[in-house]
Amino acid sequence: MSADHDDNVCVCIAAYNSERTIARAVTSALRQSHVTEVIVVDDASKDATAAAARACDDGSGRLLVTVLERNGGPSAARNTALAQSRAGIFCVLDSDDYFVSDRIGRLLGTDLGAWDFLADDILIVPEQLLDTAPDRLAEEAPRVLLDLDLPTFVRSNIIVPGRERGELGFLKPLIRRRFLDTHALTYDLRMRLGEDYALYVRALMAGARFKIVGFSGYVAVERSNSLSVTHRAAELEAIVDFDKACVRTPELSEASRLALAEHVRATKHRWALARALEIRREEGVGAALRFLSQRPGSAPYVASRLLRARSERLRRRLGGTQEAQRPRHLISPKIAGAR
Numbered sequence: 001m002s003a004d005h006d007d008n009v010c011v012c013i014a015a016y017n018s019e020r021t022i023a024r025a026v027t028s029a030l031r032q033s034h035v036t037e038v039i040v041v042d043d044a045s046k047d048a049t050a051a052a053a054r055a056c057d058d059g060s061g062r063l064l065v066t067v068l069e070r071n072g073g074p075s076a077a078r079n080t081a082l083a084q085s086r087a088g089i090f091c092v093l094d095s096d097d098y099f100v101s102d103r104i105g106r107l108l109g110t111d112l113g114a115w116d117f118l119a120d121d122i123l124i125v126p127e128q129l130l131d132t133a134p135d136r137l138a139e140e141a142p143r144v145l146l147d148l149d150l151p152t153f154v155r156s157n158i159i160v161p162g163r164e165r166g167e168l169g170f171l172k173p174l175i176r177r178r179f180l181d182t183h184a185l186t187y188d189l190r191m192r193l194g195e196d197y198a199l200y201v202r203a204l205m206a207g208a209r210f211k212i213v214g215f216s217g218y219v220a221v222e223r224s225n226s227l228s229v230t231h232r233a234a235e236l237e238a239i240v241d242f243d244k245a246c247v248r249t250p251e252l253s254e255a256s257r258l259a260l261a262e263h264v265r266a267t268k269h270r271w272a273l274a275r276a277l278e279i280r281r282e283e284g285v286g287a288a289l290r291f292l293s294q295r296p297g298s299a300p301y302v303a304s305r306l307l308r309a310r311s312e313r314l315r316r317r318l319g320g321t322q323e324a325q326r327p328r329h330l331i332s333p334k335i336a337g338a339r
Contacts, residue, residue, distance in 0.1 A: 006088025007088065007089065008089065009034045009037075009088075009090075009104055010081070010085035010090050011037070012092050013025050013039070013095050014043060015042050015049050015053070015077075016071065017049060018096060019049045022053045022056075022095050023052050026038060026040060026063065028093075028100065029093055030063065031102075032105065033104060037085055037087050039084055040066070041077040043068050043077045044068050049095075050065050066081075073192040073195075075189050075195045079189070082187075090174075090175045091173065091175060094172070096221045100219055103216045104174070110213055115176070115210070116176045116208040117175055117179075118174045118213070119172065119173035119213075120217070120218055122215070123215055123218070123328075124220045124328050124330055125220070125221060127223055129325060143213060144212070147209075147210070147212075149204065150259065151253075151256050153201070153204060154201065154259040154260055155263070157263060158262060158266040161304040164328065166331060168330075169197035179206075183202075185202055185203060186199075188242065190238050190241075191239070193232075194239045201242075205249065215329060231274055233278055236270050240264055243261075243264045268297075269302070272295050273302045273306075275291065276291055276292050279291050
């Protein structure tokens with residue numbers, strides 16, 4: 001059987017200090033049809049993540065739990081799973097997320113023609129509302145939302161303050177292993193943030209047929225998006241460096257080059273905020289203000305994020321009501337209509 005028609009699926013779960021959620025993820029993966037491998041890579045956790053994962057073994061011989069001696073980040077963990085897997089299809093499940101209602105069987109049963117990457121829209125559920133997440137899906141097959149191209153993908157990953165996040169880099173597609181092997185694609189070890197984004201960009205640059213359909217059963221658990229969990233500046237700088245390297249690719253289309261340049265500018269604003277917060281913690285407010293004064297182009301973004309965080313803190317202190325949280329889909333109608 002050729003790799004293009006091998007519907008055996010490996011589910012990779014990279015985990016770090018995920019003792020509380022790993023059982024839900026592993027159990028949901030083992031319950032899927034077509035899954036012949038569930039590979040959990042414990043990225044040198046300090047808790048009982050590995051033991052909690054092994055406790056989910058259903059006796060089918062499909063579960064493999066590997067513990068890394070040194071923390072290498074999500075790219076290293078996923079590359080470990082790639083090296084261990086023999087299935088024709090590879091997919092990622094985050095350790096605090098889960099699958100419902102035979103998500104993989106529904107995806108593989110959809111008549112879409114040839115594809116290299118096949119993703120479904122994600123249902124994002126605030127952690128405190130997990131009991132409201134669906135336990136079954138509608139009977140109709142998921143409709144095609146988008147045949148993804150590189151400019152659309154890159155622009156979807158530009159964060160706009162005050163707007164619900166909907167980056168397509170969050171998608172967790174089924175990936176034809178043959179495509180990865182043909183183009184020598186693995187996760188970039190320099191990336192501890194945006195590793196999916198980088199892989200998808202490189203795949204689209206290599207001509208990947210990337211299709212997206214409606215929600216089929218991937219549930220992402222959403223936690224706080226406060227400034228306290230702002231990513232490190234070095235992680236954002238790695239994304240900027242990646243984008244700049246892609247822009248220098250000679251055969252890149254002008255539309256793709258412009259989209260990547262826009263993503264660079266937006267990521268630099270996020271970097272400025274992260275670095276300013278780091279400087280404030282290390283050297284004080286004055287040093288942070290001096291740093292920002294040298295980057296006036298980032299001032300509107302930084303100011304909007306700081307003001308938003310301050311208003312949220314003030315509302316909580318005064319006992320005001322927070323915005324109603326609700327489950328939502330990742331893909332907005334605007335993006336879905338881009339095809």
